[in-house]
Amino acid sequence: MRHRYRIAGALPLGPAVVLLLLFLAGPIAYCVYIAFTDLQLTGQAHSSFVGLANFRRAFRDDAFLNAVWLTLVFTVLSSLVGQNTLGLALAALMKRASKPVRTLTGGVVVTAWVLPEVVAGFLLYAFFRREGTLNAILDWLHLPRQNWLFTLPILAVSFANVWRGTAFSMLVYSAALDEIPAEITEAAEVDGAGGWRRLWHITLPMIRRSIGTNLMLNTLQTLSVFGLIWVMTRGGPGDRSQTLPLFMYEQAFQNSMIGYGTAVALLLLLVGSLFSVVHLRLLRTEV
Amino acid sequence: MPRKRASRRLAADVSLLAVAAAFALPLAWVLLSAVDPHAGLRVRVPDGLTLDNFDAILTPEITYTPLLNSLVLCGGATALTVVCAALAAYPLSRFRSRLNRPFLLTILFATSLPITAIMVPVYALFVRVNLIDTLQGTVFFFTASQLPFAIWLMKNFMDGVPRELEEAAWTDGASALQSLARIVLPLMGPGLAVVTVFSFVMMWGNFFVPFMLLLSPDRMPASVSVNDFFGNRGMVAYGQLAAFSVIYSTPVILLYVLVARRLGGGFALGGAVKG
Incomplete structure (x- = not known):
């Protein structure tokens, strides 16, 4: 009987x-496999094995190094600094705020998250364009206006990613903060610990696992952003907001070099796997 | 003390409202522009209300066909994902095996791989095996990319259904599949809803996968076809773009609200993701 279960049981x-x-x-x-070949898009019958040529080429390619740098900036600004910090701040503020304000803010922030990626891209494109809302506000405040998508494209797309992704951190941190027993914070308060000290010595250490998980998941999500940047800037002007996914796409399809594009993809996948393994390690202590 | 608490609440309220306002500005643009006869790029009060933008886009070519494509593509892939995930979660949740742990770790590892990175090789592979520009190929890929997370969520929800209820059915001679369909799944309705809605919402909004794997304009889902407002039609009609965005986004927002309400406000995903 047991044996039958073992085989039949795995069938589903x-x-x-x-x-x-x-x-x-x-x-x-x-x-x-194809990261080590010279496969091209243009109807070429067979491709040949080229060893590490694609990778050597990448590390000499200024455009690739530019993409690595921009990906780093994009990830640090939007994921580590933006989504993570803002998400934690929102979750902490929501614990103190009155119910209607909490519901309203939660609703607006989550809506930005649920919207389809391309729609989010359009909304932020309109927001940052020269004729857009941001400049209208700056005019109204008598501050100098900027052509954001031209002068600081990577900053604009980073803000867009913060706008779109903060809800996730907010939800994770809200759940984590709810698990801290009220007696602990109250005891610290009675002992006269101020807000910042309570945050540093009690709250942060108690939610450190959530922080780790959240950072990993944010980073992985940010590494694979394509549509948002594609809609807002197409990676431009020039290559000034061309992160690795966009660079990979351009090499494979505009320059028809599937082999080279895939080598870049493989590097991205390796970085992703590395984060993924760290994420597993963090979870393992809990599972 | 109460006064201190009240002032603290006020400070929190004010800061939250400021953030909410900043987040709401882009949303206000799309809502206002959709009914503005002369919509531009900035948020402004429309000079008169009109439904002309909606009239202009509610044609088979611009709206109905892409939305139907999205529905078939994402609906099909979601159905396949949920069925496969429910089946796979059952032995993982119910039977003890040495292979469970490595399998779950692999699944968990796969949930966080950047799918964007493998789209170029997937394209090359699909060209080779003649799956490029086919509905079934795209459905299969969508399903495979969503399955790791769906299995993980499903297994966690299934663990919450007590085994005792099933053991009675087993002694009555029910097979594993029967007890899954008649006892376990009906008892995990909210979990099933979360997996279904989450998979559907992810696919509905996904741009890169159909952008790479589909080529014919008449097969394109809304996530890709919406770019035509920029590309082919010359002058961008922002009012129409906004109207289309509203129509295209509404289903996923409604689905989200439905699930969030059923689970009592806080979306279980935050907790589920933490493991």
Whole structure:
């Protein structure tokens, strides 16, 4: 009886495993393979193995290094600094605020998150354009206006990503803060610990696991942003907001170099896997 | 003490309202522009209300076909995802096996891989096996990319259903599939709703996957076709773009509200993601 369960019992896993192998593991294996070839888009019959040539080329390619740098800026600004800090601040403020304000803010922030990526891109494009809302506000405040998408495109898309992604951090931190027993914060308050000291010595240490998880997930999400930047700037002007996903796309399709584009993709995948493993380690202590 | 608390609440309220206002500005633009006869790029009170923007876009070519494509694509992939995830979660949640832990760790690892990175090889692979520009190919890829997270969520929700209820059914001779369908799934309605809605919302908003894997304009879902407002039609009609955005976004917002309300305000995802 037990033995029968063991074989028949695993059968329901079948459909999922087949799909995952064919359409997820398959492409990843194929990715590893063509990253070492000179495969091109233009009807070329066969490709040949070129070893590490694609990778050597990448590290000499200024455009690639530019994309790495911009990806770093984009990730640090929008994920580590923006979404994470703002999300924590919102979650902490919401614990003190009155109910209607809490509901309203939560609703608005979450709406930005639920909106389709492309729509979010349009909204922020309109916001940052020369004729857009941001400049209208600056005029009204008698501050100098900027052509944001031209002078500081990477800053504009980073803000866009903060706008779109903060809700996730907010939800994670709200759940984490709710788990801190009220007696602990109250005891600290009675002992005369001020707001900042309570935050530093009590709140942050108690939610450190959530912070780790949230940072990892934010970073992974930010590394793979494509549509938002594509809609707002197409990676431009020039290549001034061209992060790695956009660079990879341009190499593969505008320059027809699938092999080179995939090598870049593989590097991105490696960085992603690294974060993913760290994420697993953080979870493992809990699971 | 109460006075201090009250002033603290006021400070929190004011700061939150400031953030909410900043977040609301882009949303206000899309809502106001959609009914503004002379919409531009900035937030402003419309000079007169009009439904002309909606009239102009509610044609088969601009709205109905892309939305129908989105529905078929995302609906199909969501159905497949939920069925496969429910089946896969059952043995993982109910039977003890040495393979469960490695399998779950692999799944968890896959949930956070940047799918964007593999789109170029997926494109090349799909060209090779003639799945490029096909509905089924895109559905299969969507499903595979969503499955890791769906299985993980589903397994966690299923763990919450007590085993005792099933053991009675087993002694009555019910098979594993029967007890899954008749006992476990009906008892995890909210969990099932979360997995379904989350998968659908992710796919509905996904731009890059259909952008890469579909080529014919008449197969494009709304997430890709909406770019035509910029590309082909010359002068951008911002009012129409805003109207289309409103129509395209409404279903996912409604679905989210539905699920969030059923789960009592706080979306369980924050907790579920934490593991």
